[in-house]
């Protein structure tokens with residue numbers, strides 16, 4: 001994981017900047033994207049708003065939980081999609097769905113917290129099982145847990161309703177708003193993702209996140225400084241699971257149904273692909289990866305047919321794209337963007353230096 | 363583990379007590395049957411040629427490696443089966459012969475982590491406030507090792523000597539009761555060596571330490587007792603002047619022209 005060094009400003013800088021300064025420090029790109037996202041309902045069709053952007057944001061949140069573990073902790077967990085799906089299942093089981101013989105019809109304000117807490121506990125438990133392993137073994141154990149959950153949900157009919165799962169799950173109505181409406185649902189996901197994003201950035205510079213980066217870079221020294229590395233990693237699984245669980249609630253409201261396929265091996269691996277393609281070094285990476293993934297999934301069919309190929313091959317296109325990006329840049333699209341920016345800046349500096357103009361100083 | 367449960371004899375117990383500690387690496391006995399006691403506040407040098415087992419001794423005391431046999435007590439408490447972090451939380455500290463730092467983090471964060479590790483709230487999700495006591499403590503330690511000018515620099519970008527100084531700062535965090543210094547002077551400039559001697563002699567009297575050091579000028583100036591090691595065994599203990607005068611020691615070590 002040495003190449004994935006995730007840097008944060010020092011704890012001191014973190015302490016000294018208030019919210020206002022943190023906002024003031026964002027670059028223009030941040031403000032353009034933020035403004036664009038806020039006015040999106042005015043410019044985008046409902047299809048784009050929900051099927052593309054809201055969906056990408058939800059997947060991005062799940063991938064963000066993986067980015068937190070992998071980028072800051074060096075832990076590659078394949079269980080994040082399963083945590084999300086478990087939360088989604090709990091929303092269906094505890095709340096309301098078309099499967100009336102199973103669903104308990106709790107109100108949303110009881111369903112959601114219980115779903116998030118239980119799914120997070122599941123995440124912590126998965127962490128406890130896999131945390132003593134490293135690298136490929138962590139991947140294998142978390143994949144085994146994910147598969148076990150998949151087969152459990154497929155074969156259990158009393159709780160998970162087996163193959164068909166649950167349908168007819170609707171987002172709640174509260175504060176006089178139907179959160180299933182296109183615009184309301186879009187803002188709900190956007191708000192949740194913004195919170196999760198800010199939380200990850202904040203925690204990365206808090207003692208917990210800083211120590212997590214310490215366990216990634218030098219676990220032996222962390223133990224010699226008084227840290228229980230194993231416990232710290234399990235706690236990181238817990239933090240990541242909370243984000244994944246909230247995303248799972250949004251996911252089931254988005255899909256309005258949930259079935260074993262939601263957390264099959266395909267989607268489980270897709271989250272890894274999204275996070276890696278986007279870039280694991282910064283929390284924005286997973287969202288970029290998710291947007292690219294959703295766009296490819298949605299439009300590669302048309303694109304392939306346009307050039308006379310079988311539209312069913314979109315997985316091939318995604319796979320190829322994944323391969324190219326990982327080959328070109330170990331840090332995904334973020335890494336590519338950063339290199340382009342660096343080259344542009346150097347080029348401009350070189351030009352100003354040549355012209356001997358002002359601002360040519362290093 | 364309640365702190366009150368510590369043996370009542372803690373005040374009179376040895377800071378460090380090893381009984382029959384051995385450590386094997388395959389067939390190689392890096393340590394064999396080491397029995398050693400160090401009193402609270404005592405300062406001792408461990409000397410010996412390359413491969414004598416000095417670093418392995420430290421690794422067994424801190425728990426980085428478990429000893430193959432033997433018992434280790436820290437202020438009267440049997441810590442043989444404790445993981446390293448439990449020993450550190452009880453006041454043991456160490457530096458590494460080969461700097462073991464967080465290269466991707468700034469100097470301040472390195473020291474801050476060391477201060478956090480021996481405090482409560484290791485899992486705090488809240489960023490430190492402007493007046494955070496641990497940030498101040500970290501800044502104080504950085505000042506003590508003369509790194510204030512580079513406190514915001516990434517550790518990977520520091521000069522070698524500065525990294526060695528930082529190693530020492532990490533070992534001074536919190537409320538140490540006993541510190542293990544593994545060749546702290548190696549690679550330091552004469553000025554930095556003088557600073558090091560200054561730091562060591564300036565430590566509060568209740569803090570004892572063991573220092574592994576090849577440079578006799580440093581080692582014998584900052585300790586009151588010396589343990590000589592050879593091939594994983596202790597073969598002589600005494601005051602610095604006794605050790606210096608000992609013909610056997612001179613043969614084996616001082617005059618031996620070791621690397």
Ligand SMILES: Nc1ncnc2c1ncn2[C@@H]1O[C@H](COP(=O)(O)OP(=O)(O)OP(=O)(O)O)[C@@H](O)[C@H]1O
Nearest residue numbers: 387390392410411412413414415416417418419459
């Ligand atoms: N992790 C290890 N695995 C195998 N052998 C080891 C290990 N650590 C140390 N040894 C061996 O144990 C012996 C003692 O090593 P140790 O590092 O304790 O010596 P030292 O006295 O610190 O030497 P130096 O002055 O070179 O630092 C050496 O022969 C070394 O090769």
Ligand SMILES: [Mg+2]
Nearest residue numbers: 416417418459
């Ligand atoms: Mg050594």
